[in-house]
Structure formats: structure tokens, C-alpha cells
Amino acid sequence: MSRLNEANTILAKEIIARYPKARSATIPLLHLSQQQNGYVTEEAMAHVAELVGATPAEVQGTATFYEMFKFRPVGKYLVNICGTMSCQLMGSEALLHHAEEVLGVKPGGTTADGMFTLEHAECQAACTEAPNMQVNYRHCHRMTNEAFDQLIADLREGKRDADIPAHGTLARIRQQIPAEKAVGPVSPDDPARPVWTPAPEVK
Ligand code: FES
Secondary structure, eight states: OSOHHHHHHHHHHHHHTSSSSSGGGGHHHHHHHHHHHHHHHHHHHHHHHHHHTOOOOHHHHEEEETTTTSSOOOSSSSEEEEOOOHHHHHTTHHHHHHHHHHHTTOOOOOOOOOOOEEEEEOOOOOOOOOEEETTTTTOOOOOOOHHHHHHHHHHTTTTTTSOOOOOOOOOSOOOOOGGOOOOOOOOTTOOOOOTSSSOOOOO
16 A cells, blocks of 8 residues: 555644644655555655645655655664764674674665664764664664674564564654644645734734
């Protein structure tokens, strides 16, 4: 399934209603499509474009700017090993080689069982905790080969489901906007003030 399904289309409209202009919801809707399909498909980007009143090219241009959006299937867990200076000095290259051996894939590759995609990453803003890596963007500090092996084993056994959900999972508790507080979509060309913005007092 590539376009947003029925339930997610309803949710997408609810999300759009939180913004004064529909196209401001582009990124949240891309995340929604990634949660649904595991990655962002061309059909989903075209659907998002329809929903927010943009062209598919505009949505694609936005989506491809961000590293967290994937455009091909990836594993349940994205393993990103930092290779920037602090982590490199603290052994991240050896850790990456170890990960390649353990997982049997090179950076960019996905294990045959679809569990892990290995990626080489740039600085993850945890330089004091080098060597750092992330699994589905959750930090794993001061990694060693042993800690890596234990982490992979725990993920395979589902022992980390509580703190490391599958790739693409959005917030588990979604904020609900009561109908009376939803602003409703506003065309980008509509100069009307969003309903929640109070009009300036005229004195
Ligand atoms: S250099 Fe690795 S987190 Fe900054």
C-alpha cells in the first residue's frame, strides 16, 4: 500500500487542520506515510501533495532534504554508526567493521531477515559519549563490540521494544484536537487570518 490508507487520510486531514496553512503539514504527513509503509513512496508523496495543495515535486524536494525519510524499504531497526572525528578517535571505525561482520552487510545494506539496516552516519551530537551510534535514532553511548552484540541480541529477542520501537513509528500517544479547536485547512492563497489568532484590538 503506497498512498495513505483511509484511516491515515482522515488523520492527515486532522493534522492539516492544526496548521494555518495546509502545506505546513507536509513533514508530519510524510512521517505518517513512512509509519504506514516503512518508507516514503512516490505515490505517498503525490498523495501528500494532493492533501496539502502542493505539487509532487515540491513534496519530493522537501522530503529528500531530510535524512530521516527513506525512499526504499529498510530494516525494522536502522543502525547508524557515527564516523565523525570524536567517534572516529574513540574507535568507531572498528565498531563499524564489527557491525558489518555481525550483521553480514555493508553500510546501506539490510540483513536478509529484514531486521537491520546498517548506516554510516555523521556527528550525532553525542561527541562526549563517543563512540556513539543510534538505533532508530535512539542514542547508544560509548559503544563497545560487546555492547553492540548484546544490543543486537536484545533487539532480535524483542527485549528493547519498549524503548526502541520499529523504524517509522511515530508518537504512541497522539494528541487529539477536539473538533471545536481545529482550525480547518486554509488555502495558502487565502489571506484570512487563522481562527486561533486573535484579531488586534482596534482602539
Ligand atoms: S562525532 Fe560522533 S557524535 Fe559527534
